[in-house]
Structures are given as C-alpha cells and as structure tokens.
Amino acid sequence: MNEGAKRGMFEEPRNVDRLFWGLAAVCGALVVLELIVGRHAEFPFEGWPGFYGVFGFAVFVTVVLIGKRLRRFLRREEDYYDR
Amino acid sequence: MDAQLPALQIVIPLLAAPLCVALRASRAAWLIAVTACWSSLAVAISLLRRVLAEGEAISYHVGGHAPPHGIELRVDALNAFVLVIVTGISAVVVSASRASLSEELPEKRHYLYFAATLLCMTGLLGMTVTGDAFNVFVFLEISSLSAYSLISMGRTRRALTAAYQYLVMGTLGGTFILLGIGLLYMATGSLNMADLAERLCGMESNRTVQAALAFIVLGASIKLALFPLHIWLPNAYAFAPAMVTAFLAATATKVAFYVLVRFLFGVFGTDFAFDAMHLDRVLMPLALLAMFSASTVAIFQRDLRRMLAFSSVAQIGYMVLGLSFASELGLAGGIVHLFNHAVIKSCLFLVMAAIAIGVGSTNIEDLRGIGRRMPLTMAAFVVGGLSLIGVPLTVGFVSKWILVRAALEAGLWPVAAMILASSLLAVVYVWRVVEVAWFQAPAEDAGALRRPPLGLVLSAWVLAAAALVFGVFTDATASVATRAARMLMEAGS
Amino acid sequence: MTASAAESLALLPPGLILILGALVLPFLRGRVQAALTLLLPLVSFAHLSLLSDGSTTNLEALGASLTVVRVDRLSLIFGIVFHIAAVLSALYALHVRDTTQHVSAMVYVGSAVGAVFAGDLVTLFIYWELTAVSSVFLIWASRSECATRAGLRYLVIQVGSGVLLLAGVVLHYRATGSLEFTRLIGEDGSLATAGPGVLLILAAFGIKCAFPLMHNWLQDAYPKATVTGTVFLSAFTTKLAVYTLVRGFPGTEALIGIGVVMTLFPIFFAVIENDLRKVLAYSLNNQLGFMVVGVGVGTELALNGAVAHAFVHIIYKGLLFMSMGAVLYRTQTSKASELGGLYRSMPLTAACCVVGAMSISAFPLFSGFVAKSLTLSAVAEGHHVWVWLGLLAASAGVMEHSGIKIPFFSFFGHDSGIRCKEAPVHMLLAMGIAAFLCIAIGCYPTPLYTLLPFEVDYAPYADLGHCLTQLQLLLFAALAFGFLMRTRLYPPEVPSVNLDSDWIYRRWLPRIVRAVGGVGAEASAALGALAGRWLALALRGVHLLHGPRGVLARTWSTGGIALWAILCLFGYLLLAFTR
Incomplete structure (x- = not known):
C-alpha cells in the first residue's frame, strides 16, 4: 500500500479507500492465479489454496495484537532509565 | 678481524672512555661516545648473526691462553642477544643525551657523563660476554662504580644519597657474588663457567656449593632489584639525571638478570638449582609479589619518575617469574621480556626526560592537558604505556603471552591468572597519566611550555616504533629467545 | 618487477x-x-x-x-x-x-x-x-x-x-x-x-x-x-x-532453535517501538535469526543461504539506516510519533527507503527474495516443519516492521507538517547505488550465486508458484495492515521506552545492589558496618603498605637497607640448609 502512496495524496480518504480495495483485489487475483498456475508443495498443508495468504494475514494481525498487549507490560516513560 | 669481535665488544667503549676525558669538549666527547656506541652495536649485531648462523658458541681466548686457566670470552645466542639490547639502547640514549644533558649538567662536565657512561657500558658488556666467573665480578664492579658516579650527577642533593644507597647495596650485592664465586672456587678449583658446570655435576649435597648458590642468587637479586631487595632502585632512578635513568633502567638490571640466568642455568644447572634446591619456590612467590606490590605502589605515586621506577620493579618480577618456571618456554618468556622491557622503559624514560624539559616538572598533577600541547611526545608515552600493559600488537603482549603459556604448560593456572590480573594494575597507573595528560584541561596558571629537543623526542619515537614493530613481527625476538632458552635447558639438564 | x-x-x-x-x-x-x-x-x-x-x-x-x-x-x-x-x-x-x-x-x-x-x-x-x-x-x-x-x-x-x-x-x-x-x-x-x-x-x-x-x-x-x-x-x-x-x-543443531527465536521475538518489540532507528535495530536482529538458522541447518544450500542473506542484508539494511539517517539529519528526529508525510519534502529518500523495505521483505525481483529463498528451501528440504513455519511467520513479521512501518510512519501516514530539504546529494548517491544493487541482485542473482562458497543449483524464478506464494504472503500482510488501520486496531505510535533484556543490567542489578546496600545499612547494620570496616581496613592496609608514605614506597635509611639485605641472606641460607 505504501508504494501506491507516491502517486496520489495519501491523506485523502477517497484515495486511501481506492488503495485498500485495489490491494484487496490484487490479493484475490493472486489466489485465483495460484489455482491456475499450480505449484508444488513441500509439506501437505502448504498445498492448500490460499495458504500463504491466510497465513500472512493471520500472522500479521496476531503479531500486532500481541504487540499491543505487550506494550501494557513493557511501556515506560521515555526518561525511565535516566531517573 | 672477525675473530677479534668478542674482545672488540669490550675494548671499543673501554678505549673511548679515556678519549672523552682527554678531549673534554662536550661536543667532541659526545661524538666519540656516539661513535663508540653505534660501532659497539654493529659488533654486537654481527656477533649475534654469527652465533645464529653457526649455531654454536664463539669462544675467544684472551691472550691466547686456553681455558680453564686462561680467561675465556664466550658468546652464545643468549648473551649475544643481551649484547645487542645493551648496545642498542645505549646507542639510542647516548645519541639523544647531549641536548637533554645541558638541562641537568653544566656543559664543562659533560665529558664526565660520557666517560662514565662508556665505562659503565664496558662493565655491562664485559659481564655479559665473559665466560669466566671471576671476571663477572670485576666487570660488575666497573659498571657499578661508574653507575654510582652517574647517579650522583643528578641536580638535587638527594641524588647523592640515592647514589650512596646504591653504592652500599651494589657493594653488598657485588660482595655476595664475590663470596659465592669464592665458595665455588673452593669447592671445585675452577673459575671458568663451562668448566665449573662440568665439575659441579654430582655435588648437589655439598654444603659449600649450596652456600655459593645462595650467595650468588642473593647478590644477583640485589643487583637486578628483585622484590624485596629493590629498595635502592626507585630513588636511584628518580634522582639521577633523566638520561642516566633511561640508560640504567634498560641495561643495568637487565644484565644482572642475565647473570642470574647464566649462573642458574649455565653453571649450577636446573637439576641442582631447581630440582634439588627448589629455588623456584623462593623465586616465584617473590616475582608474583613484585608484580603486584610494586604495581600497587606505582599506582599511588605522585611523581612520574618514581611511578616508572616502581613499574620497573614490577616488570622485573615478570622476568624472574619466567625464569622460575625452569622450563624452556618460561625462560624464553623471561628473556623476551628482558628485551621488551628494555625497549619500553627506556622509551618511557626518554619521554619523561622530554616532559621534564617541557613542563619543568614530573609531578603527575602538573601534566594536566599536556597531551594537546606536546602531542608527539605524549603519543610516544601512550605507545610505551600500551606496551607496558601488554596490549596486542605491542611488544608487551608477546612476552606476557609466552609467560601465560608457560604458566599453563606448567599447570599453574592461578599464576597465569595472576599475570593477567597484574596487567590490570598496569592499566591503572598508565591510565592515570594518560587521563591527566589527554583528558584534563591545562591548569589556568600553567606556564609556557618549552619545546623539548627534537633529538630527544625522535629517540623516544625510535624506541616506541621498535615496540610496535617487534610487537607485530614477534618472531624476531621470540625465536632468538627460544633458541637461547633451549640451549640453556639442554646444557643445564 | x-x-x-x-x-x-x-x-x-x-x-x-x-x-x-x-x-x-x-x-x-x-x-x-x-x-x-x-x-x-x-x-x-x-x-x-x-x-x-x-x-x-x-x-x-x-x-x-x-x-x-x-x-x-x-x-x-x-x-x-x-x-x-x-x-x-x-x-x-x-x-x-x-x-x-x-x-x-x-x-x-x-x-x-x-x-x-x-x-x-x-x-x-x-x-x-x-x-x-x-x-x-x-x-x-x-x-x-x-x-x-x-x-x-x-x-x-x-x-x-x-x-x-x-x-x-x-x-x-x-x-x-x-x-x-x-x-x-x-x-x-x-x-x-x-x-x-x-x-x-x-x-x-x-x-x-x-x-x-x-x-x-x-x-x-x-x-x-x-x-x-x-x-x-x-x-x-x-x-x-x-x-x-x-x-x-556449521550444522550445529542448537543454532536452529536459537535462530528461530531470534527471528520471532524482535518482531513484537518492533511493533511497539517508537524510535524508527531502533525498529531497524530489532529488524536487524530478526534478520540475523534467518542467517543463524541457515548455519544451524548446515547443508550446502543452507550455508549458501546464510552467506547470501548476509551479503544482501548488509546492503539493504545499510540502505534503510541511510534513509532513516537522512530523515534524522534533516528533521532532527527519528521518532515515529513525530514524523509522517515526508514524501513531499524528501521524495527521493522515500523512494530509496521503499526499495530497501521491499528488499528486506523479500518481494520477488528484490535482493532479499533471492537470498531468503535459499534458506527457506534448505529448511523445507530438511523437513523441519516448525522451523519452516516459524521462518514464514517471521517473514510476515518483517513485512510488518520493516516493509510497512518504517516507510509508512516516516514518509506517509499522518502528515506531521514537517517540511525540510531533500537529503544532500552524496547521501542520495549512496542510497541510490544501494537501491540499484538491491534491484540488480534481485533481478539477476547469478553473479551473487557464483560468489557463494558452495556451488548453487537453485533458480529462484524458475518456480513461478514460489514467487506467487511469496507475493501472496506479503500482500495479504499488507492487506492486514490496511484492515487494522481502518478498524483502528493498530496501536498508535506513542513516545515511550520499552523494557527489554537490558532492564536486567540497567535496572534490576543496580536495584539489587542498592537493596543489598540498603539491607547492609539498615536491617543488618552491624554486619554491613563490619564488612565495610573490613573493606576499609583492607584498603587502608594496602595504602599503608603501598601509598606514597607506605613502607614499600618510602625511602629507607641506608643502614636499614643493608640490614634488610643481610637478613634476607640469612633467611635464605636458613631455608637452604634446613631443607
């Protein structure tokens, strides 16, 4: 999504919407393409269609949400060590 | 000509000394001394090369009388190496000395300094080169007497007391050695070292020989300032003229160490000295004590000169430690450290001389901020200091590395750890000076600096460069020392 | 001659x-x-x-x-x-x-x-x-x-x-x-x-x-x-x-586990870190994990992967640090909470940063892809399922902190209002060359492969499916970012310090020392004082012996010295004869 931002004004909500849905469309196309091209898989579960996409999406969300939780424990004021 | 080299080694400075007195003029005397020193160095180097090439000792019979009755000069890998050190350091120091000498000595007395230095050198070279035990005593007295007069040339009156104390202690040491040699003669009827070594075989239980060992070890320990017999040294170094200190620190104690090594390994043999008499049990603790105690004293010193002097006592500890392992590696470590310390300490004392001229004081407090005002001089101090600590790529690392290896080889883990720990003390006392000189702002009321003579700074840098070069190309010193150590161990066992 | x-x-x-x-x-x-x-x-x-x-x-x-x-x-x-x-x-x-x-x-x-x-x-x-x-x-x-x-x-x-x-x-x-x-x-x-x-x-x-x-x-x-x-x-x-x-x-099994942990844990820290240069430091840590896994697997392919990864990593990580450095140089800050919208002022720096971000995320045709694929294939060949999954997850994580967070919060996102000059020419030149290398190696990896320590029998672009799945992984991750931003689930950037293992030696140990000191002073005052007194005594002893006026440092009288030497002789003789 960042690479698109160079072209248009990133702050404008209309453009942001377009970018997001454009990206979603590309993602959908990739899954379809995968079905057409076909690929070999090293592990059985890896062969499931869309595995990589779902995995990437899930991991990303998990990482961010866990990170958010972690912040509660780890966050300190900026001058924490100087006090 | 080649055959006469061992004799020339003594004769050159011996003849040059009265020449200085005859000429009197400062510059002329200096020129003669410089020429004599450099040609002695050339002789020493060619001797070393010959010994290394031929692989066996060169024997020179004085007056053509064959040993054991005639006097023999005997040059092997060990003493050829010591000869190079002594003449090399003398050459650098004497070349640098005229400029700095004017600060401490009226010009009309310069010739005395040069003559005494040459005589002292004669004595030291003679002690090194001779193969005759009694000759060692004779040359020792020559070198000591001239050293007393050199020290007493110091500016302050305290130089006289220092020289007097050195005289008393030196005489005691010399007398002990003479007594030891006399006892040996009593027991064996010989004075030639090689001959003595043969005759001493199987005399382990002879009380006379045991007493001879005690006297000689103690006499040599006094001369080389082994802790706790070092008390004469700090004052002698601190109150002598700076150039004398630079000269003596690098040569006198080193030759005394050589004498100790020669007697222990070349005359008494390791079987007698270490296996039967357990000398290592005396020397090793003393060496370790020296390393720690003298370094600690150096930390507390306020005067740069005395700090360096106590550091010398600590470094002598390292040499004796190497010897006390009674192994080839340990001995090699001691010998390499002899070389390294001679280079480092004379470099540092030359720097100290430059500081004394530049700042007019050697009090560490007065050195604030001089790093920026005398960068070249203080950079040489940093190089010397790093070597003293034993930082890799400097000579100091080489010898400490060998010593640590020797300690590990002997299975003495704690000793290896103590070598490393005592290096930390060196870090402290070197850092104290570096911090004051480089990181503190100059005092408000600091007077103008005088520019130290270029020759002095250059000479310090020649030695600093040597400390770096031999630290990188370690083989030059280590291989000679290893050969010398192997020769001694083979002959002595 | x-x-x-x-x-x-x-x-x-x-x-x-x-x-x-x-x-x-x-x-x-x-x-x-x-x-x-x-x-x-x-x-x-x-x-x-x-x-x-x-x-x-x-x-x-x-x-x-x-x-x-x-x-x-x-x-x-x-x-x-x-x-x-x-x-x-x-x-x-x-x-x-x-x-x-x-x-x-x-x-x-x-x-x-x-x-x-x-x-x-x-x-x-x-x-x-x-x-x-x-x-x-x-x-x-x-x-x-x-x-x-x-x-x-x-x-x-x-x-x-x-x-x-x-x-x-x-x-x-x-x-x-x-x-x-x-x-x-x-x-x-x-x-x-x-x-x-x-x-x-x-x-x-x-x-x-x-x-x-x-x-x-x-x-x-x-x-x-x-x-x-x-x-x-x-x-x-x-x-x-x-x-x-x-x-x-090479082939040290323990390194596989260590490497996987290394790729994973920094991700979480990178998410919540505010200083973008520190984010890059965490990302550096995560990338090292990939290399350590490669070393741990230890096959020729894996070692090639580790080395190739190190090679390209040096270039793109340098590029990313350069771009953040340029931002810091011009704006005096590298904190995400203070930056944003800089693409107006520093378009070329932004472009270079994006190239670096895409390289580190291992987009096909960028240098990270041709290196990371080697390691991942080696892991798959060794049938380390969990390791493989861990690395895949880490790859998605890389996309998070380096692929998106770095460029997004500095050059795009919410406009901070900062307007500054573009980076100096020499910086742009250095970044440009690095960016060029990232793309060149990504498009034509043969020269890199011929330099590797072992023969390479691997063509990253021969398997179209692999490129496709990689794109899927990354773009879906990007989609997830969009999703989280739109739902406002993405944590906002706030100025903070996050605790890490350095807390142990920056806080805990000093605190322990202080606590022990406190205990010494209050609870068991006697013991503390005793210990202190012993220490003081020991120090005073050392100083007494070694200080400037200590017995070891001061000038002795001449008679004292001579007596001492003779005492030493007697001591030694006694030792020698009573042995």
Whole structure:
C-alpha cells in the first residue's frame, strides 16, 4: 500500500479507500492465479489454496495484537532509565 | 678481524672512555661516545648473526691462553642477544643525551657523563660476554662504580644519597657474588663457567656449593632489584639525571638478570638449582609479589619518575617469574621480556626526560592537558604505556603471552591468572597519566611550555616504533629467545 | 618487477590499508579528510582483487604459526561485501567533519575485513577486540550523555565477548593443540560433545551475533550512534559474527532453535517501538535469526543461504539506516510519533527507503527474495516443519516492521507538517547505488550465486508458484495492515521506552545492589558496618603498605637497607640448609 502512496495524496480518504480495495483485489487475483498456475508443495498443508495468504494475514494481525498487549507490560516513560 | 669481535665488544667503549676525558669538549666527547656506541652495536649485531648462523658458541681466548686457566670470552645466542639490547639502547640514549644533558649538567662536565657512561657500558658488556666467573665480578664492579658516579650527577642533593644507597647495596650485592664465586672456587678449583658446570655435576649435597648458590642468587637479586631487595632502585632512578635513568633502567638490571640466568642455568644447572634446591619456590612467590606490590605502589605515586621506577620493579618480577618456571618456554618468556622491557622503559624514560624539559616538572598533577600541547611526545608515552600493559600488537603482549603459556604448560593456572590480573594494575597507573595528560584541561596558571629537543623526542619515537614493530613481527625476538632458552635447558639438564 | 610488486602487495593483509590509512587521517582536515575516507575503501577494494583463492600468509609469532591471511571463497565474499558497505557508508558520510568518526570508522572497517581473512584464532581475537574498541567511538561521537553511557555498556559487552573468545581459544588450544580457525563443532553438530573451549568461543560469537538475551547491546547502542555511525555499525559487527558462525559452527543443531527465536521475538518489540532507528535495530536482529538458522541447518544450500542473506542484508539494511539517517539529519528526529508525510519534502529518500523495505521483505525481483529463498528451501528440504513455519511467520513479521512501518510512519501516514530539504546529494548517491544493487541482485542473482562458497543449483524464478506464494504472503500482510488501520486496531505510535533484556543490567542489578546496600545499612547494620570496616581496613592496609608514605614506597635509611639485605641472606641460607 505504501508504494501506491507516491502517486496520489495519501491523506485523502477517497484515495486511501481506492488503495485498500485495489490491494484487496490484487490479493484475490493472486489466489485465483495460484489455482491456475499450480505449484508444488513441500509439506501437505502448504498445498492448500490460499495458504500463504491466510497465513500472512493471520500472522500479521496476531503479531500486532500481541504487540499491543505487550506494550501494557513493557511501556515506560521515555526518561525511565535516566531517573 | 672477525675473530677479534668478542674482545672488540669490550675494548671499543673501554678505549673511548679515556678519549672523552682527554678531549673534554662536550661536543667532541659526545661524538666519540656516539661513535663508540653505534660501532659497539654493529659488533654486537654481527656477533649475534654469527652465533645464529653457526649455531654454536664463539669462544675467544684472551691472550691466547686456553681455558680453564686462561680467561675465556664466550658468546652464545643468549648473551649475544643481551649484547645487542645493551648496545642498542645505549646507542639510542647516548645519541639523544647531549641536548637533554645541558638541562641537568653544566656543559664543562659533560665529558664526565660520557666517560662514565662508556665505562659503565664496558662493565655491562664485559659481564655479559665473559665466560669466566671471576671476571663477572670485576666487570660488575666497573659498571657499578661508574653507575654510582652517574647517579650522583643528578641536580638535587638527594641524588647523592640515592647514589650512596646504591653504592652500599651494589657493594653488598657485588660482595655476595664475590663470596659465592669464592665458595665455588673452593669447592671445585675452577673459575671458568663451562668448566665449573662440568665439575659441579654430582655435588648437589655439598654444603659449600649450596652456600655459593645462595650467595650468588642473593647478590644477583640485589643487583637486578628483585622484590624485596629493590629498595635502592626507585630513588636511584628518580634522582639521577633523566638520561642516566633511561640508560640504567634498560641495561643495568637487565644484565644482572642475565647473570642470574647464566649462573642458574649455565653453571649450577636446573637439576641442582631447581630440582634439588627448589629455588623456584623462593623465586616465584617473590616475582608474583613484585608484580603486584610494586604495581600497587606505582599506582599511588605522585611523581612520574618514581611511578616508572616502581613499574620497573614490577616488570622485573615478570622476568624472574619466567625464569622460575625452569622450563624452556618460561625462560624464553623471561628473556623476551628482558628485551621488551628494555625497549619500553627506556622509551618511557626518554619521554619523561622530554616532559621534564617541557613542563619543568614530573609531578603527575602538573601534566594536566599536556597531551594537546606536546602531542608527539605524549603519543610516544601512550605507545610505551600500551606496551607496558601488554596490549596486542605491542611488544608487551608477546612476552606476557609466552609467560601465560608457560604458566599453563606448567599447570599453574592461578599464576597465569595472576599475570593477567597484574596487567590490570598496569592499566591503572598508565591510565592515570594518560587521563591527566589527554583528558584534563591545562591548569589556568600553567606556564609556557618549552619545546623539548627534537633529538630527544625522535629517540623516544625510535624506541616506541621498535615496540610496535617487534610487537607485530614477534618472531624476531621470540625465536632468538627460544633458541637461547633451549640451549640453556639442554646444557643445564 | 611489476609482477613481483603485485605479488608482495597481495601478501599484505586485507584491511591493513584501511587501518594504516586511518592513522594518516588525523593529519588532514575538512574535505580532504572525508575524501580520503572514501578513497581508502576503494583502494583496499582494488587490493582485494589481487588476492587469489587459496592463498595464505603465515607468520611465525608467539611460538606458534599464525595464519594472518587465509583467502578462500567464504572469506572473499564477506571481504567483497564489507568493502561495498564501506564504500557506500563512506560516501554517505562525506559531509562529516569529525576526525574521530572518520578514523574510528576506517579502523573499524579495516579490522572487520582483517578478521574475515584471519586464518587462526589468535589473529581473529586481535581483530575481534579491535572492531569493538574502534566502533565504540562511532557511538560516543554523538557526544551526548546518553550516547556516552550506551557506548560504555556496548564496550563492556563487546570487550567481554573478546575476553570469552580469548578464554575459549586458550582452552581449545590446550585441548587440541591447534589454533587454526576452522570448523570447531564436531561432525555430529551437538553441543553436548563439544569441549568447554568451543562452548566459550560459541558464546563469544553469540554475543556479537546478538543471540536472544545477549542481544540488547544492539538495540541499545545502534540508535544512539551518529547518523553515519549507525550505517557503518549496521554492516560489520553482527555480520562478522555470522561469518565466524558459518566458519566454525556449521550444522550445529542448537543454532536452529536459537535462530528461530531470534527471528520471532524482535518482531513484537518492533511493533511497539517508537524510535524508527531502533525498529531497524530489532529488524536487524530478526534478520540475523534467518542467517543463524541457515548455519544451524548446515547443508550446502543452507550455508549458501546464510552467506547470501548476509551479503544482501548488509546492503539493504545499510540502505534503510541511510534513509532513516537522512530523515534524522534533516528533521532532527527519528521518532515515529513525530514524523509522517515526508514524501513531499524528501521524495527521493522515500523512494530509496521503499526499495530497501521491499528488499528486506523479500518481494520477488528484490535482493532479499533471492537470498531468503535459499534458506527457506534448505529448511523445507530438511523437513523441519516448525522451523519452516516459524521462518514464514517471521517473514510476515518483517513485512510488518520493516516493509510497512518504517516507510509508512516516516514518509506517509499522518502528515506531521514537517517540511525540510531533500537529503544532500552524496547521501542520495549512496542510497541510490544501494537501491540499484538491491534491484540488480534481485533481478539477476547469478553473479551473487557464483560468489557463494558452495556451488548453487537453485533458480529462484524458475518456480513461478514460489514467487506467487511469496507475493501472496506479503500482500495479504499488507492487506492486514490496511484492515487494522481502518478498524483502528493498530496501536498508535506513542513516545515511550520499552523494557527489554537490558532492564536486567540497567535496572534490576543496580536495584539489587542498592537493596543489598540498603539491607547492609539498615536491617543488618552491624554486619554491613563490619564488612565495610573490613573493606576499609583492607584498603587502608594496602595504602599503608603501598601509598606514597607506605613502607614499600618510602625511602629507607641506608643502614636499614643493608640490614634488610643481610637478613634476607640469612633467611635464605636458613631455608637452604634446613631443607
């Protein structure tokens, strides 16, 4: 999504919407393409269609949400060590 | 000509000394001394090369009388190496000395300094080169007497007391050695070292020989300032003229160490000295004590000169430690450290001389901020200091590395750890000076600096460069020392 | 004549030109100095081309034969990429007018290069310590209180690593009698059968490689170095450690686990970190994990993967640090909470940053892809399912912190209102070259593959399915980012300090010490006072003996000295005769 931002004004909500849905469309196309091209898989579960996409999406969300939780424990004021 | 080299080694400075007195003029005397020193160095180097090439000792019979009755000069890998050190350091120091000498000595007395230095050198070279035990005593007295007069040339009156104390202690040491040699003669009827070594075989239980060992070890320990017999040294170094200190620190104690090594390994043999008499049990603790105690004293010193002097006592500890392992590696470590310390300490004392001229004081407090005002001089101090600590790529690392290896080889883990720990003390006392000189702002009321003579700074840098070069190309010193150590161990066992 | 001159030049240890050249720098000023700093790595690079594979230079020293220079394929590729990084970093630092930084950077680079070509452990140790001591000045050159402290912590840990290395080398030498730096781990790759020396050496390498719980010096110190200093730092220290692992510990099974943990845990910290240069430091840590896994798997393909990854990583991580450095240089801040919308002011920097971000995320046609694929294939071939899944998850994580967070929060996102000048020309040039290399290697990896230590039988673009799945992974991750932003689930950037393992030595240990001190003073005052009194007494004793007026330091009377000497003689004689 960042690479698109160079072209248009990133702050404008209309453009942001377009970018997001454009990206979603590309993602959908990739899954379809995968079905057409076909690929070999090293592990059985890896062969499931869309595995990589779902995995990437899930991991990303998990990482961010866990990170958010972690912040509660780890966050300190900026001058924490100087006090 | 080649055959006469061992004799020339003594004769050159011996003849040059009265020449200085005859000429009197400062510059002329200096020129003669410089020429004599450099040609002695050339002789020493060619001797070393010959010994290394031929692989066996060169024997020179004085007056053509064959040993054991005639006097023999005997040059092997060990003493050829010591000869190079002594003449090399003398050459650098004497070349640098005229400029700095004017600060401490009226010009009309310069010739005395040069003559005494040459005589002292004669004595030291003679002690090194001779193969005759009694000759060692004779040359020792020559070198000591001239050293007393050199020290007493110091500016302050305290130089006289220092020289007097050195005289008393030196005489005691010399007398002990003479007594030891006399006892040996009593027991064996010989004075030639090689001959003595043969005759001493199987005399382990002879009380006379045991007493001879005690006297000689103690006499040599006094001369080389082994802790706790070092008390004469700090004052002698601190109150002598700076150039004398630079000269003596690098040569006198080193030759005394050589004498100790020669007697222990070349005359008494390791079987007698270490296996039967357990000398290592005396020397090793003393060496370790020296390393720690003298370094600690150096930390507390306020005067740069005395700090360096106590550091010398600590470094002598390292040499004796190497010897006390009674192994080839340990001995090699001691010998390499002899070389390294001679280079480092004379470099540092030359720097100290430059500081004394530049700042007019050697009090560490007065050195604030001089790093920026005398960068070249203080950079040489940093190089010397790093070597003293034993930082890799400097000579100091080489010898400490060998010593640590020797300690590990002997299975003495704690000793290896103590070598490393005592290096930390060196870090402290070197850092104290570096911090004051480089990181503190100059005092408000600091007077103008005088520019130290270029020759002095250059000479310090020649030695600093040597400390770096031999630290990188370690083989030059280590291989000679290893050969010398192997020769001694083979002959002595 | 010329042939022999070239031969003798080839015997010169690589890196020496840089180190010796650095000694000349203090005598120059201004532009000339900066220009020479750029020239030195170029000359040294040219010298590198004189080295031939398989040649060695031996030195008899310290009673052992040292191999000061050993040239083989592994050392050559690291030598090459170190020089590329040195040239780019020096170009980037062309505006710097600070002798300290120039000198320390050149000594640092030179010692890192020297270390890579060191054929024995002693030489390695010397360079190892030299990298530590020289690099700390790049941190101190920030000349702030917090940089000084961080630099001190960095120095202690780095020198500590060197001490461990030395101890390990001594033990290893005692055990095997060999100082050669070659495979140190046994054929079975098990740490259980390795000697204590080898374990110590691994610990030393591990510290420098920022293994989990030994990692924090990296995140602590790198963001506090100068703008250009961080660029230098990012390239050498940790990659030198990767090199030593590849050389000494290939196929060490424990490294697989360590590597996976390394790839995963920094991700979480990177999400919540506000200082973008610190985010990059966490990301650096995560990338090292991939290389460590490759070393742990230890097959030819995996080792190739680790080395290739190190190679491309040096370039794109340098590029990312350069772009963040340029932002810091122009705006005086690198905090995400204060930045945003900079693409208006710094479009070229933004473009370069995006190239770096896409490379590190391993988009097809970018350099990260052609390197990371090697490691992932090797892991898959070894049927390490969980490891493979871990690395895949880490890849999605990379997309998060480096692929999106870095460019998004600095150049796009919420407009901070900051308007500044574009980065200086020399910085743009350095970034441009790095970006070009990222794309060039990504599109045409053959030259890189031919440099790798083992033969490469792998074509990343032959398997279209693989490219497709990789794109899927990354774009779906990007989609997830969009989703989280739209639903406002994405945590906002706020100024903060996040606790990490450095808390142990920055807070916990001091607190313990203080607590113990408190206990000593209050609860068991008697004991504390006693201990204090003993300590004071001991110190006073030392001072009494050794101080300026101590018995060991003061001038004795002449009679005293003589008496003492004679007492010593009697003592000795007594000892000798009563034996």
